Amino acid sequence: MPLEVLRGSPKVLKHAIPSHLQKVDFEHLQLGRDFANTYFQGMVIFSYRLTKLGNGTSFFKIVLQGSENSSSETGTIHIFVFGKLAEECAEVVHQGDVLVLTRFNLVKSTSENDRHNCHLEVSEEANSKIYIFTRLPHTRTVSEPISVPVAPKYTYTPLNQLKSGTVVNLYGVVKFFKPPYVSKGTDYCSVITVVDQSNAKLVCTFFNANRESLPQIYRNGDIVRFHRIKVREFGGEIQGMGGKGFAALSFDCTVGAPVVPRSTTKVFTFTDEDRKIIENLRIWVASNASSSEPPAKLCDIRPQTFFELTCQVVGKARVDGASYLLKVWDGTKCPFPSWKVFVKEDDLEGDKNRIHQLKNLTVDVVVYDNHAQLAESLEDGSFIRMYSLHAKLQNHEDQPDNTYIQFLLHGGTTYGRGITVLPETHRDAKQLEAFLDSIDLTSSEYSEKPSQEFGNIYTALESNLERCQQLSVTVLTDHQHLDVTALSTIINSRIPQEYRVKAKLRKYEPVKLHQSVKLHCPECNLLQEIPGEAEIDLVLREASGSRSNPDLQNAPFYESAVLESENQEQRHVTVHFVKHDDLLQEAGDSLILVEGGIFKEILKLSKKFKAIIPVRSTDDSLVLLDLSVPFFWQRNMQYFGCKRCSNPKAVSSLSSLAAQEVPSWNPTAIAEALGIVPLQYVFVMKFVLDDGTGTLDVYLMDCNKFFQIPASEVLINNIFQDNMERIMNKLCPAGKDLDELPWLECFIKSYYVRDEAQQKLCYQIFDTMIAEDV
Incomplete structure (x- = not known):
């Protein structure tokens, strides 16, 4: 044999x-x-x-x-x-x-x-x-790991002891993740934030040409083991990344569930000591569980929410070049009318009889942009989990009084948005399959309802809409483990810490929203107003009175030209055209150095040339003007430098940029070459929050995250100005009572600042953003 x-x-x-x-x-x-x-x-x-x-x-x-x-x-x-x-x-x-x-x-x-x-x-x-x-009793399943008698001994580093430049092994619990998605290159990318008992966290980014070779994460709370992960510092924070020899195991976090590893490699070790670590982490996860709601079922869906859905695919079809239709069910029935996408029957893939049989239990999900490719590859009958699926209310075009729900998976990866295919062996897939098999599809509960009964459904929808008005108009991007704290409790606490609050915006300052944009130095925390046109023009005019040094014209990396000023001011403007490979570039790609120009002249030149740097002559070099004026102009955007932190260099330092294969005429590269610490455009506002237990003044200082609008462009873009106006009118509509205002959920942190001779406790919003549909 x-x-x-x-x-x-x-x-x-x-x-x-x-x-x-x-x-x-x-x-x-x-x-x-x-x-x-x-x-x-x-x-x-x-x-x-x-x-x-x-x-x-x-x-x-x-x-x-x-x-x-x-x-x-x-x-x-x-x-x-x-x-x-x-x-x-x-x-x-x-x-x-x-x-x-x-x-x-x-x-x-x-x-x-x-x-x-x-x-x-x-x-x-x-x-x-x-x-x-x-020599072992055969009581284990093939997939369940057992201890290898002799295995390599690994040392695991707690997250609070990680150091940049090291390669370590670690255990952690997934706090946030983005399912694998196609990066800007050809590889798949996955972003995973892990935490452990040391209360530290690590953001990890992994790339691999094979989607299956990335860590297999299916839900926040999953436990991971990373071997040979590189630890590097990026943007002032410690981060993790894969590399040669990197390997990952992941596990279900449910206490008492079989300890079955999901591996990125074909060979791995797993010992009794590993099993003990997993069990201890499971207990820690269970005792530190967040207050977040359990995964949603279709029968529990509330309009205007984003949720996570585990379901089975029964049909699919291409809608257009950027979207794909998935017909899915989870064995429960959506209580509201849902949007049915029209596609030709020949274009619909799947068992037609099965699709017809389940027509009262399936919902249509339209998947957009970067998720469409994965949606198209899904097999009929596969079990999937969709993250940040949007239940959006929509009025019927022909019947404005009738409302239905659209299920949309928007493009992008914000909030971990994406799709994951659950293997047949996954615990949740097995449970769902067993539940679906137990359903009696001939039951009257699942038969088609007469059209006259839809009146009751719409009444239920309206009732649910009233409850939806109590939903927050903001989204929390981190720290979901924090519980909501009453403002009265925060007011009586004098210890600086972080809080999660749910309150209403009673009022805000400044009322004129364009006044909320300031300049901020990330190094010394300097906060200042944006200089106006008159202030900038005054400095430029004073500099224009200085004579240009003819010896500094036509240097090796630029060519110079002297222009007559307008309006018979008997003033000359010298323009130095920076070269690349000893050649002048097209105007739309050119960087020019302007000497003697005033505000309106520089603004006029910026419409033709890609970038402008105002300069003046000394005895031996061209140098920047006073940092009271922008050191860099790009179209109608102006970039300022910090007077305290900058150490300006001669303009000749730009020659290294000009010598690059493709010159980077962007503000970051220019600032670095010239020794400038650039100031950031930020929103600075004061919110008065009220949750019924008290009121609290909190500050917002944010570049673009909270409003999802770049502060740098609000002053020059009417569309952004209108969007910001619309958002604030939603958060704090004029003439409304407190009970009529929407809820605003956010994170705030308290901190001390010295005010003259004493310390003052202040509060600032962080890791919060406006919901997409506000």
């Missing part, structure tokens, strides 16, 4: 192996050798599920450790079993078993992830034989 299962003492295995066969060691598995009279022996450390190849042949893969005494992950090799022998092995092979293989073929591996550069192939057609020797 090609498969023989042995039990008992090791002598049983020794006597079973034909005496004429010689054992070949792991190190001697080399291409070109004759293995007809040899056998290979190893211990099972992992086995995969039985699958079918494209031609229908059964296929079973095993990972063997070449020596039971090996303490290295590199001492492993893959075994490929084919045909009927694969089906028999799948039923009896368990981790910890000892396997002996005869009449095997040694084949060069095509995978870069394989530990050995070859793998072994066995089948009945090759007259292979497998001896399986077990």
Whole structure:
């Protein structure tokens, strides 16, 4: 027989192996050798599920450790079993078993992830034989891991002890994640934020050409184990990233659930010590669970919300080039009329009879932009989880009084928006499948309702809409573990800390919204008003009275031209055109240095040239003007530098930028080359919040996150100005009583500032943004 299962003492295995066969060691598995009279022996450390190849042949893969005494992950090799022998092995092979293989073929591996550069192939057609020797009771499933008797010893670093420039191993709990999405290049990208018992967090970014090789995360709270993760500092924060040798395991966080790892690599170790760490983290997660609502069912959907849905795909169709339709169900019925997308029947993929049978239980989800490609690849019957799915209210075009719900998965990855396919073995997929199988589709509960009953549905919808008015008009982007704190409690606390509040905006300052935009230095925290046109023009005119130094014209990296000023002011303007590869660029790509120009002249030039830097002459070099004026002009945008923190360099420092293959005439590169610390445009506002227990003055200082509008462009873009006006009218509409105002949920932090001779406790909004549909 090609498969023989042995039990008992090791002598049983020794006597079973034909005496004429010689054992070949792991190190001697080399291409070109004759293995007809040899056998290979190893211990099972992992086995995969039985699958079918494209031609229908059964296929079973095993990972063997070449020596039971090996303490290295590199001492492993893959075994490929084919045909009927694969089906028999799948039923009896368990981790910890000892396997002996005869009449095997040694084949060069095509995978870069394989530990050995070859793998072994066995089948009945090759007259292979497998001896399986077990010393363990077969009570575990193939997929459940057990301890490898001897495994590498790993050290795990707590998140609060991470240091930049190191490569570490760590355990953590997923606090936030973005399902894998196509990056700007060709790779898939996944962003995962993890926390641990040290109350520290780490944002990790991973890239891989293979989507399945990224950490398999299905829900916040999942537990991860990262081996050989690189720790780097970026933007002043410690971050994690993959690299050579990186490997990840992920686990369900449910206490009492089987400890089944989801792996990014074909070979990994998992010991009893790892199991204890997982169990401890599960208990920690359960005891530190956030107050967030459980995953939604279609029967519980509230309009105007974003939610997470686990469901099954029963049909799909392309809507247009940027969107895709998914027909899904979760076994429950949406209580409100839902939008049905019109597509041609021939364009709808899936079992037509099944789609018709479930028409009263399915909802149509339109998937946009970067999610459409994955939606198109989904198989009929697959179980998926959609994150940040939008239940949007929409009025019927022909019947304005009738309202229905659209289910939309918008483009982008904000708030972790995306789709994940759940494997059939996933606990949630199994539970949903069992629930769907238990439904009696002939029940009157699921039959089509008469049209006259829709009046009751619309009444229920209106009632639900009233409740929806109590939903927050803001979105929290982090720290969801924090509970809501009453303002009265915050007022009576004198210890600086972070809070989550839910209140209403009683009033705000400044009322003239354009006055809320200020300039802020991220290094010294200087906050100042934006200089007006008259102030800037005054400085430029004073500088224009200085004579230009003719010796500084036509330097190696620029050419100069002297222009007559307008309006017969008897003033000259010198323009220095920065060159690239000793050639002048097209006007739309050019950087020019303007000497002697006043405000309206520079503004006029900025409409023609890409970028402008105002300068003046000294005895030996061109230098920047006083930083009271913008150091850089780009179209009608003006960029200022911090007088305190900047250490301006001569304009000749720009020659290094000009020498680049593609010159970067952007404000960041210019500022760095010239020794300037740029000031940021920020919104600075004071909100008076009221939650019924008290009122609190809180400050907002934000560049573009809160309003999702860039502060740098509000002053020059009428559309942004109108959007900001519209948002504030929603948050704090004039003439409304407090009870009629919408709820605003946000994070605030308290801190002390010195005011003359005493300290003052202040409050500032952070990690909060306006909801997309406000």
